[in-house]
Amino acid sequence: QKEVEQNSGPLSVPEGAIASLNCTYSDRGSQSFFWYRQYSGKSPELIMFIYSNGDKEDGRFTAQLNKASQYVSLLIRDSQPSDSATYLCAVNSNSGYALNFGKGTSLLVTP
Amino acid sequence: DADVTQTPRNRITKTGKRIMLECSQTKGHDRMYWYRQDPGLGLRLIYYSFDVKDINKGEISDGYSVSRQAQAKFSLSLESAIPNQTALYFCATSQTNSNQPQHFGDGTRLSIL
Numbered sequence: 001q002k003e004v005e006q007n008s009g010p011l012s013v014p015e016g017a018i019a020s021l022n023c024t025y026s027d028r029g030s031q032s033f034f035w036y037r038q039y040s041g042k043s044p045e046l047i048m049f050i051y052s053n054g055d056k057e058d059g060r061f062t063a064q065l066n067k068a069s070q071y072v073s074l075l076i077r078d079s080q081p082s083d084s085a086t087y088l089c090a091v092n093s094n095s096g097y098a099l100n101f102g103k104g105t106s107l108l109v110t111p
Numbered sequence: 112d113a114d115v116t117q118t119p120r121n122r123i124t125k126t127g128k129r130i131m132l133e134c135s136q137t138k139g140h141d142r143m144y145w146y147r148q149d150p151g152l153g154l155r156l157i158y159y160s161f162d163v164k165d166i167n168k169g170e171i172s173d174g175y176s177v178s179r180q181a182q183a184k185f186s187l188s189l190e191s192a193i194p195n196q197t198a199l200y201f202c203a204t205s206q207t208n209s210n211q212p213q214h215f216g217d218g219t220r221l222s223i224l
Binding site: 031032034041042043044045046049051088090092097098099101102103104 | 144151152153154156159161167169199201209210211212213214215216217218220
């Protein structure tokens with residue numbers, strides 16, 4: 001079973017702070033990594049993807065990948081109350097038929 | 112208009128009824144997926160299709176069937192609905208390359224009484 005693990009939270013951060021969300025995966029053959037944001041009752045929305053070791057920045061979001069340690073993280077700078085949502089980590093490999101999703105981390109940004 | 116459209120958005124029905132959830136996409140993607148989401152259990156894959164003639168079971172296919180009527184259409188059926196199939200159902204699509212992300216429809220909230 002190819003596992004993707006996330007802390008369920010809730011992770012609570014004050015407005016303006018950096019939120020750090022982490023994800024570990026078990027399949028060493030994993031090649032592509034995605035972060036989705038999901039508001040309650042809504043569909044998952046892709047916010048970041050990363051394929052190579054290191055950091056990838058997009059606006060207030062930074063994805064970090066460390067394949068040797070098998071973890072991927074998402075940093076949200078200057079967190080806003082509108083960032084309060086569940087963040088899903090998803091992982092795929094070249095031999096995979098579909099994405100493996102973690103169960104998500106709930107983020108709460110308090111004013 | 113949404114790229115991935117699911118109908119209906121909400122459905123309440125009774126145990127034993129046959130239900131069909133429909134998904135259509137304008138993204139031109141070959142791959143389509145059906146997931147269900149339950150609180151605390153995350154997204155679970157029901158069926159997936161890589162093209163019209165390639166349909167595969169996911170991790171929780173029992174009690175469900177699918178039909179890929181065209182590249183753009185993928186429907187999910189519950190032949191005889193039961194209460195534990197009450198969930199939020201999502202359709203997703205992706206390009207052929209397995210490194211590409213999936214794009215989700217808005218979901219169908221299904222309640223079975």
